Amino acid sequence: MPARVDIAIIGAGVVGLAVAARLADRGDDVLLLEKYDSFGQETSSRHSGVIHCGIYYPPGSLKARLCLAGNRSLYDLCSRYGIGHKRLGKLIVATAENELGQLESLLERGRDNGVAGLRLLSPAEVKQLEPNVAGAAAVLAPSTGIIDAPALMKCFLGLARRGGIQVAYRSRVSRLEKLSGGYRLTVTGDEGDFSFTARLVINCAGLHADKVAALAGIDIDDAGYRLHFCKGEYFSIGSGQCHPVKRLIYPLPPADLSGAGIHVTLDLEGRLRLGPGVLYVDRIDYGIDARHKRLFYDSARRLLPWLEYEDMEPEMAGIRPKLQGPGEDFRDFVIAEESSRGLPGLINLIGIESPGLTACPAIAEYVAGLVGRL
Ligand SMILES: Cc1cc2nc3c(=O)[nH]c(=O)nc-3n(C[C@H](O)[C@H](O)[C@H](O)COP(=O)(O)OP(=O)(O)OC[C@H]3O[C@@H](n4cnc5c(N)ncnc54)[C@H](O)[C@@H]3O)c2cc1C
Structure with missing residues (x-):
């Protein structure tokens, strides 16, 4: 490991x-540090793999802006580098008449956000597009899709390496100390501790980004940076079912946008799954509570009346790094250069939950803009 680099990035998830x-495009001297022995071992491999369209988020928020820009960039990247993806489109479905007002508000918000191609569908149009989905009406979002996230991460890694960026695995950043003109990072690895300096530090530590910010001396409660772990469980719909859907099928989201509601996603092989739920937890544990199957079933049956309880199996879980605590209001991504806290050159990315996968190329562009000013 070098004794000095220009830029240290902490965390080799998709962001x-x-x-x-x-x-790497700018030719910067960069070291990417990751505590595991490979990339993408945490949240970036435990998600729905959906390229979101940007309909849900408050207009003007980073989530809305970066999701929209990321959506376009991801499709471009997929075409340019042959990354597996499908632009399936999605339906957000109102299952009862009394949900129509909420559906129309969502459509309006999506249009305010600049989401292209949104359309309100009548029950007959829902039936025509998705004969196996029950709905009083739906919004069609044609720019939603799915992506092979591991292939996307490999692509980024290849581009980074080709641009001369060094990657250090088994390297957990355990200390971060402000110096004049930069930072000293201490890394705990297989062979003990090692220190080096960097002019700029970019904190992309996902579920642990608040702890990394705290290493630099930030009071994370004062700053509003404390993360809450919010588990999302998935159940697969087994091969016994014979009523496939062609698009991603979502219910209306909860008012606090704590999640998108238990929805039906497809993977690139056409397998169906239900999830993710919203469950605040105290620690990182990817186990699935089989007792939640009934809740998933009841919720999904409103959209998929043919669903059989026996067809559902626990599949996997991911954990959202959420700034929004239980019962609290919407929180946006934090992407902040910390000069105002006396920490110039430290860029914190905190609360990068969904739509972080979709937004990642736009987040990278935004961070590059901050780096360019330093
Ligand atoms: C259930 C669920 C469903 C989702 N579905 C979608 C979706 O369909 N579409 C979408 O756009 N987004 C989705 N998301 C969000 C998306 O998965 C995340 O926003 C994205 O993966 C975050 O990537 P990241 O790189 O910030 O974090 P991570 O993937 O968690 O990467 C952070 C990395 O930092 C490393 N690290 C942490 N601390 C240190 C340290 N001290 N030193 C060195 N390394 C460290 C970790 O090991 C990890 O590899 C979903 C998330 C969840 C949980």
Whole structure:
């Protein structure tokens, strides 16, 4: 490991990798640090794999802006580098008449956000597009899709390496100390501790981004940076079912946008699954509570009346790094250069939950803009 680099990126999830690939374009001297022995071992491999369209988020928020920009960039990247994806489109379905007002408000919000191609569908149009979905009406979002996220991460890693970026695995950043003109990072690895300096530090540590910010001396409660772990469980719909859907099928989201509601996603092989739920937890544990199957079933049956309880199996879980605590209001992504806290050159990315996968190329562009000013 070098004694000094210009830029250190902490965390090789999809966001850290996207940032590394983007900075490689500029020819910067960058070291990407990851505590595991490979990339994408945490949240970036435990999600729905959906390229979101940007309909849900408050207009003007980073989530709305970066999701929209990321959506376009991801499709471009997929075409340019042959990354597996499908632009399936999605339906957001009102299952009862009394949900129509909420559906129309969502449509309006999506249009305010600049989401292209949104259309309100009548029950007959819902039936025509998705004969196996029950709905009083729906919004069609044609720019929603799915992506092979591991292939995207490999692509970013390849671009980063080709641009000369070094990657250090088994390297957990355990200390971060402000110096004049930069930072000293201490990394705990297989062979003990090692220190080096960097002019700029970019914190892409996902579920641990608040702890990394705290290492630099930030009071995370004061700053509003404390993360809450929010588990999302998935149940697969087994091969016994014979009523496939062609698009992603979502209910209306909860008013606090704590999740998108238990929905039906497809993977690139056409397998169906239900999820993710919203469950605040105290620690990182990817186990699935089989007792939640009934809740998933009842919720999904409103959209998929043919669903059989026996067809559902626990599949996997992911954990959202959420700034929004239980019962609290919507919180936006934090992407902040910390000069105002006396920490110039430290860029924190905190609360990068959904739509972080979709937004990652746009997040990288945004971070590159901050780096360009330093
Ligand atoms: C259930 C669920 C469903 C989702 N579905 C979608 C979706 O369909 N579409 C979408 O756009 N988004 C979705 N998301 C969000 C998306 O998965 C995340 O926003 C994205 O993966 C976050 O990437 P990241 O790189 O910030 O974090 P991570 O993937 O968690 O990467 C952070 C990395 O930092 C490393 N690290 C942490 N601390 C240190 C340290 N001290 N030193 C060194 N390394 C460290 C970790 O090991 C990890 O590899 C979903 C999330 C969840 C949980």
